[in-house]
Amino acid sequence: MPKPEKELNPAPKPSKGIYLAEVSIKEIKELLKNYENEQRIELSEHLMSIFGNIDEYFKTKDKEILSDYRNADFELVIKYGRKFKPFHDKGFHKLFSFETVLLEKGYYTEQEFKLLENQEKELSQSDVTQWIVGVLKFLHAVRYYTHMDGEPEFETTKIPELKETKEEHDGEMTEARQLLAIYFIFKAGFGIEPRHTHDISKVARFAHLMSRRRITSMQNSSIYEKLKTMPYYKKDESLIEDLKYIKPFFKELDMQKALELIDDEQEKAIQGLSPSKRNKYRAE
Numbered sequence: 001m002p003k004p005e006k007e008l009n010p011a012p013k014p015s016k017g018i019y020l021a022e023v024s025i026k027e028i029k030e031l032l033k034n035y036e037n038e039q040r041i042e043l044s045e046h047l048m049s050i051f052g053n054i055d056e057y058f059k060t061k062d063k064e065i066l067s068d069y070r071n072a073d074f075e076l077v078i079k080y081g082r083k084f085k086p087f088h089d090k091g092f093h094k095l096f097s098f099e100t101v102l103l104e105k106g107y108y109t110e111q112e113f114k115l116l117e118n119q120e121k122e123l124s125q126s127d128v129t130q131w132i133v134g135v136l137k138f139l140h141a142v143r144y145y146t147h148m149d150g151e152p153e154f155e156t157t158k159i160p161e162l163k164e165t166k167e168e169h170d171g172e173m174t175e176a177r178q179l180l181a182i183y184f185i186f187k188a189g190f191g192i193e194p195r196h197t198h199d200i201s202k203v204a205r206f207a208h209l210m211s212r213r214r215i216t217s218m219q220n221s222s223i224y225e226k227l228k229t230m231p232y233y234k235k236d237e238s239l240i241e242d243l244k245y246i247k248p249f250f251k252e253l254d255m256q257k258a259l260e261l262i263d264d265e266q267e268k269a270i271q272g273l274s275p276s277k278r279n280k281y282r283a284e
Contacts, residue, residue, distance in 0.1 A: 016102060016123060017130025023105045024051075024131070025138045027090055032142065034086040037150050043087060044143045045228075046076060048136060049196050050092055055132045057096055058125070059264075066096060068196065098123050126271075133272045140232060172245060175211070176226055176233055181246045182207050183230045188258035194227045203227055231265050239269045240281060 013019070028047060032040045050069060057065045070093075077084050094104050099121060103113045113121065123131075186192040186203065194200040204224040208214070213223065226233045234242060243266045250258045270281050 013107065015127065015130065016107060017127040018134065019107050020101065020105060020127070020131040021134030021138075024095075024135045028135070028138070028142075031086055031090055035083075037146050039080075039083075040146050041143055043076075044139050044146070045195060046072065047092075048139050050095075051132050051135050051139070052196070054095055055128060055268075058098060058123070058128045069093070069096075072196075098128075129268055129271050133268050136232065137235070137272060140229070140235065174242075175222065177242050177245055178211060179207060179223060179226050179233070180231060180242055181249065182210065183227075184246070184250070184258045184261055185255075188255065188261055194230060200224060200227050236269060236273060237277065240266055243269070 014022075032043065035043060049072060053065050053069045056062070073088075073093075076087070080087075095101055097104070101123070102108050102121060103110065108116065108121075182203075183194070192198050192203065194203045201224065204221055204227050207223045207227065208221070211223070232239065243262050247259065247262050250262065270278055273281070
């Protein structure tokens with residue numbers, strides 16, 4: 001008599017945040033194959049903005065965030081025309097529906113989803129942080145290597161160095177930390193974010209004014225280059241150290257909204273570290 005087959009236990013599901021990051025990255029990889037280098041860079045930056053909006057919307061449920069996302073999308077529709085269709089077809093707007101995103105992205109089958117309690121369908125802040133940090137790391141890498149694959153913007157074979165003031169190298173008060181502080185002042189006090197709400201060049205001109213740096217051209221501006229990726233000009237431990245450095249200045253002025261934003265970015269950066277490094281910062 002044949003032995004009954006052993007019932008196989010289903011493989012455990014990965015964490016919700018890691019799963020969503022992996023699915024999102026796979027979809028973005030497929031999407032960007034439809035575009036040339038310059039378009040891939042612009043769309044990668046647009047996606048950074050989208051995933052930043054997802055994180056902010058999860059925390060606040062502020063409808064203006066959805067409005068900002070739709071407006072930014074529409075600007076690209078006008079610019080790209082039919083070339084925007086592959087982007088549109090990915091349905092990034094569905095990622096804001098936190099109650100159904102796990103079903104939409106295949107984490108649960110329809111049958112499983114129907115049997116779940118409401119709290120099991122939901123995402124936690126930790127899930128969302130894992131998701132967003134994973135995707136943003138990937139997008140920063142896409143932009144970096146796409147730039148590297150492009151043609152140089154200068155005629156000679158020598159790579160031009162950005163002109164910096166002496167203060168850039170004096171002590172710990174670097175230009176990057178100064179711009180990080182300006183970023184949080186603008187965002188917390190006035191809702192201004194480079195790339196998201198205002199042109200980077202407009203914010204860069206203001207930062208040049210505050211730092212008494214003369215503008216020759218935006219192409220040669222180290223301030224403009226850093227603002228293009230703020231607050232992620234640096235990443236991992238370097239970003240954490242810069243955030244720790246600027247935080248006391250905000251504490252002295254009791255700038256609570258800015259401190260909350262800084263803490264959020266610091267937590268995202270810590271979540272992206274290895275467990276041993278995470279423990280180091282948790283213990284501080």
